[in-house]
Amino acid sequence: MAFARILIFVLLTAAGLALAQERASTNRGTELRERASSEARVVTMLPESSPVTVLSRSGGWTQVESGGQRGWVRVFHLRFAATVEEGTRSSGSSFFGGVGSALGFGGAKRNDQAKIATIGIRGLSPEDMRNAGPDPEALRRMQSFRSDKAAAERFAREAKLSAQRVAYEEGR
């Protein structure tokens, strides 16, 4: 499995495609381990703020390369930060970034909220929102791709996904 993952990675890299190849750094001192397990041999200790290249992720572990050494660190022990300075952002309004936006994207500082929200963006701006008429045809088309429950269950089985009983309380 690990070999297959590395192989896929190599193939993708060869094809010029990015596979989670982000730059990151450690957000605390942490062990670089041989495998994705807290039982695995420690390759080396990485001090806080060690730069790493991310290769892949497996459960709670991220495979990284750091200083010529490869290994696994805890997912939460990495910091992923946009490298650009706040002041150099040309724009930054989310076209539907608010309500329901999934992802907190980027490192916009809290007090930048108001400023960013009023700046137009390439591709879509508050003006675009105001000027666009509703497209009921596109809505119907989108709804034509719906899946029913039975098809979704078959789809899950194909990937060996099995439903678990997990209480919401476990998420509190």
Place this chain on the structure above:
Amino acid sequence: MKPVVRAVFAAILLAAVPVAAQFDFNRLIEGVKKGAEVAKQSQIATREFTQEEEIELGNGLTAGLLGAVKLHPDERLQRYVNRVGRWVAAQSERADLPWSFGVLDTDTVNAFAMPGGTVVVSHGLLKRLNSESELAGVLGHEIAHVLRKHQLSAIQSTAGTGIFASLGKEVAARQIGRSGRDIGGLGSAAASAGIDLVKDGFLLRPLDRGMEYEADRLGIVLAARAGYDPYGLVGALQVLASLRGDDASTSISLSTHPSAAERIAELERAVPGLLEKYAAQPQVEQRYRQAIGAK
């Protein structure tokens, strides 16, 4: 008060009192009428959206958004995202909503949920994710917003009680066949309210921080229930945290907060045990790569 009732009431009062007092009674009746309106307004303010209104509102919002951003032309990808989303939503207490998922034809990065069970994600986001478990985490987060009606709360606090008053009026007008306003099946009052909300920039405004954190936690539970490695959402947030702010393709996504980094820290604090317990569940990388067309 119905006009006929009011007239009868007035007539009785008038018949019973001297002519000199009639002016005051007219004022009194006006006062009663106003009081009734206030009572009706406060009733409106405290009521909730019906499920039908919620769905129609979502349809209006989605149609409005699709007027500004096109659907991605890859039908297989559209169906793939619908299957992942439907499977995750099926693990929830609102499994029977008409869940509908869409991929937007834009390289920008974002995802968005509408009341009533519609979730859209951008193609730019899909390209940057690495596995189906990451997608399931993102969709789980969006589905959680729908389950907890976060958008409806935001709409109520944005539009105030007026939205219910207008829903009441237009539905009443339609019932007596005088509406005449039907935009391709979006003729309901709730749908037009959704369309208007898009024009007003409602979709550009962020949700409350607490709602985002709650949707993260519930999204992780839903992904775990669906059999995925629940670290998928953490992985997706890390991808987002690393996006460069000056990249035109990602600059749109910076206004949401809390930031991805803050949300990752919160998940580490709040649900480490839950994440570990299901960490060995599949990530489903290969099928994901095939679906998004990576070689």
